[in-house]
Amino acid sequence: MTHALEIDNLCYAYPDGTPALHGISLRVKKEKKTALLGTNGSGKTTLLYHLNGTIPAQEGLVRVKDCPVCKENLPRVRRMVGLLFDNPDNQLFSTTVYGDIAFGPRNMGFADEEITKRVDEAIRRVGIEELAERPPYCLSLGQKKRAAIAGLLAMEPEIMVCDEPFSGLDPAVAGQFREILDHLKGQGKTLVYSTHDVDLAYGWADEVVVMKEGRILDSGSVDLLCDEDLMQEASLQLPMLAEMFKNSAIKPRTAREASRILSGFGLPAAEGRGRAADGV
Ligand SMILES: Nc1ncnc2c1ncn2[C@@H]1O[C@H](COP(=O)(O)OP(=O)(O)O)[C@@H](O)[C@H]1O
Ligand SMILES: [Mg+2]
Incomplete structure (x- = not known):
C-alpha cells in the first residue's frame, strides 16, 4: 500500500454553523512529506484534526492504513497518528515537561522501563534536558513547542501530523525542528504539515495540497506552486525562488x-x- 491516509468526501461545519470543509478527498503518500498550504481560514487545521479523530467526521471518511478513523478505533488510530497542535498549550498539561512527554507512552500501556527509555531519548533528540523538571506553563513558546514535539516523538507514531510546526519559532530552532522531522522521515515515517508559507512548502515538501475556503484546489508535486493561476486562485504568492527563476530551465x-x-x-x-x- 502506498498511501498512509485516505480521505474521502470529508465535510465539516463547526457547532456554530461555520462551514469549514466541503468534500475533501485526498490520498497522502507513505513516507513522504506533504504540505497543506492555504491562507488563514482555508481549513488546514480542521482537516488535520480529522486525521487522528480529534474532530470526528460529520460526513465522509478518513482511513489510516485501511483503519477507519471512528470512535471504536481511536486508540489504534492515535498509536499510528501523532498530532502536534499549532498552540502547544493544547498539548501540555502535566506539572513537569518530563511528565508531559511520558504521558503518551504511559497512556499506550508501555512498561516503566520502556517509558523512561522513550522519554529520555525524545528529550535528548530535542535538546531540552535542562527543561525536563520545569512546569510547561512557564516556558517560552519555542520551549513549549520543543516539549510538545518531544511528546510526539516519545510515542513514535508512523504518521506525524503537525499544524504550523514552525510558527513562532526563531530560524535556528525551526531549522533544528526540520532536521528532527527529516531524520524521522528518513526512518520511514510519514509527515503531513500545514503552513501558509509558500517558500517553506517549496523548499521542504515532497507533495503539496493547495487549499482554499475548505476545498482542495489541487494537489501533487511541489511544481504546482509554480502555477501562477493556481496560486492566484488560492490567494497565495508564488514562492520567491519560483518567481526569480520563472523564465529559467532550472x-x-x-x-x-x-x-x-x-x-x-x-x-x-x-x-x-x-x-x-x-x-x-
Ligand atoms: N472553533 C471554531 N468555531 C467556529 N468556526 C471555526 C472554529 N475553528 C475554525 N473555524 C472556522 O473554520 C474555517 C476553517 O478554519 P481553520 O481550519 O482553522 O483554517 P486554517 O487552519 O487554514 O487557518 C474558518 O472559517 C474558521 O473561521
Ligand atoms: Mg490553522
Missing part, C-alpha cells in the same frame, strides 16, 4: 541550490541564507 527550491547554480554561472555566490523560512 528551478532551485532552496537558497542553497540557487547559490550553487548562480556560482556555476560565474556570478558571485549568494550567502546561502535566503529567507529564514527557506531554511535549507
Whole structure:
C-alpha cells in the first residue's frame, strides 16, 4: 500500500454553523512529506484534526492504513497518528515537561522501563534536558513547542501530523525542528504539515495540497506552486525562488541550490541564507 491516509468526501461545519470543509478527498503518500498550504481560514487545521479523530467526521471518511478513523478505533488510530497542535498549550498539561512527554507512552500501556527509555531519548533528540523538571506553563513558546514535539516523538507514531510546526519559532530552532522531522522521515515515517508559507512548502515538501475556503484546489508535486493561476486562485504568492527563476530551465527550491547554480554561472555566490523560512 502506498498511501498512509485516505480521505474521502470529508465535510465539516463547526457547532456554530461555520462551514469549514466541503468534500475533501485526498490520498497522502507513505513516507513522504506533504504540505497543506492555504491562507488563514482555508481549513488546514480542521482537516488535520480529522486525521487522528480529534474532530470526528460529520460526513465522509478518513482511513489510516485501511483503519477507519471512528470512535471504536481511536486508540489504534492515535498509536499510528501523532498530532502536534499549532498552540502547544493544547498539548501540555502535566506539572513537569518530563511528565508531559511520558504521558503518551504511559497512556499506550508501555512498561516503566520502556517509558523512561522513550522519554529520555525524545528529550535528548530535542535538546531540552535542562527543561525536563520545569512546569510547561512557564516556558517560552519555542520551549513549549520543543516539549510538545518531544511528546510526539516519545510515542513514535508512523504518521506525524503537525499544524504550523514552525510558527513562532526563531530560524535556528525551526531549522533544528526540520532536521528532527527529516531524520524521522528518513526512518520511514510519514509527515503531513500545514503552513501558509509558500517558500517553506517549496523548499521542504515532497507533495503539496493547495487549499482554499475548505476545498482542495489541487494537489501533487511541489511544481504546482509554480502555477501562477493556481496560486492566484488560492490567494497565495508564488514562492520567491519560483518567481526569480520563472523564465529559467532550472528551478532551485532552496537558497542553497540557487547559490550553487548562480556560482556555476560565474556570478558571485549568494550567502546561502535566503529567507529564514527557506531554511535549507
Ligand atoms: N472553533 C471554531 N468555531 C467556529 N468556526 C471555526 C472554529 N475553528 C475554525 N473555524 C472556522 O473554520 C474555517 C476553517 O478554519 P481553520 O481550519 O482553522 O483554517 P486554517 O487552519 O487554514 O487557518 C474558518 O472559517 C474558521 O473561521
Ligand atoms: Mg490553522
